[in-house]
Structure formats: structure tokens, C-alpha cells
Amino acid sequence: MNVEELTRQLMLEQIISTKVEWVTLVIGTTLALITAVAGVYKYYKSKNEEARTEVLKQVYAPLYMILVRQELYRKLYIESVSPDEAPILELTNRHQQLKNNQFTETAEKILDREDFINTIDKINIGLASSKLVTLIAMYKDAIKLEEEFSEKKNEIFWKATTIKCDIEKDLIKEIVYRYNYIYKKLGLHRKDRLCKWRVNKEGYFYIDYDLAPERIEQIKRLVDDSPPTS
Structure with a gap:
């Protein structure tokens, strides 16, 4: 080379x-x-997941639980009354008792709008969506005006009552939408196996347990045939 x-x-x-x-x-x-x-x-x-978890825990989960509770009572007591007709339920159980040849009546509230309002007051409003904050602010003022003019039943009263009902519908839809949105973002929906609740096309939550007459009769027979407990 x-x-x-x-x-x-x-x-x-x-x-x-x-x-x-x-x-x-x-x-x-x-x-x-x-x-x-x-x-x-x-x-x-990781930070986004932590933030979403806090929003779910401090804002939407408590409100969602109130809706779940009221929809169970709607299913049991007044299934024919839709959320569009009565967004937030108020149910009272009245008892009559004969005492000294006179009937006395006592009223026990099963569901009260105050439960919903108290839950709203306890959430971390700083973590709520701007839409939820706006709806809550308007809702409280509508209730205040409704109560202020409840005796007069004037035009302001009926306007306040009307807008209160419409705000309640929007509140329910916002709570249900945001709760499910964050729940899915966290990937929790993939771990769910209980599918007895639904969200209809109007955006309302409802319970899907089977309460058909045949199903109720089946449960009655099972209970009647069960041996007594000691």
C-alpha cells in the first residue's frame, strides 16, 4: 500500500x-x-389529574349526590313528574293523629330545597365553572326575590318564580354534565360496572332500576318466603 x-x-x-x-x-x-x-x-x-380530582371532590360530587338522592325519591314517589316539570323536589310526609277527639297534623320534610341550597353554600366556589358560578348567583337572587314578594304574589314574584325554575333546570344540567365530564377525564368511567343511572338527551339524570310490577311481586314473594330471623 x-x-x-x-x-x-x-x-x-x-x-x-x-x-x-x-x-x-x-x-x-x-x-x-x-x-x-x-x-x-x-x-x-399528574397535576391536571390532581386539579380535576379536587374540582370533583369539592364542587361537583356533593351536588351530584344531592341530585342522586332526589331522583331516587322521584322514582319511588312521583315518577310521573319529570325533572323538566319539577327540577328540584320538595317532599313532605304528613301524619294525622287523633288525640282528645281532635285530629292533629304533623309534617315531616323528606326533601327540602334548603338541602340543595346548603350544599351549594358548602362547595368551593373558586373551583366551579364560570357557568355554575353565574347560575348560582342568579339562583340565590331569584329565591330572595321570590321570598320577599311571596305575600303580595305580584308580577315580580311570578317572574322570580319562573326564572328560578328555569335556572334550576340549567343548574341540574350543568352539574350532571360537568361531573360526568371530569369523571371521564380521570378515566374512572372505565372502572364502573354499575350502570343503573342514565343521562337523557335533555341532560337530566335519572335512575334506571327496574320497578315494574312483576319485579316488585317477585321481591314480595322472596320476602314472604324468607325464614324469620331470630
């Missing part, structure tokens, strides 16, 4: 070595960048 060939071979080896070093540097830099991006993504995903 003469000097010229040796020189060419050395130059070729140097070029190959340089390319290998460059490729190694590029691969190392790319892997480091991917690792960094993955770390940032994982960090922000």
Missing part, C-alpha cells in the same frame, strides 16, 4: 468515525429530549 492509498484510507476512517460520533450524539440528544418531554408530560398530567 503506497502513501496515497494509506492517506485515503485514513481519511475514510476519520469520516466514518466522525459520522458515528455525530449519529451517536444525535441519538443521545434525541433520547434525552424524549425523556425530558415525557417527564414534563407526566408531571402536567
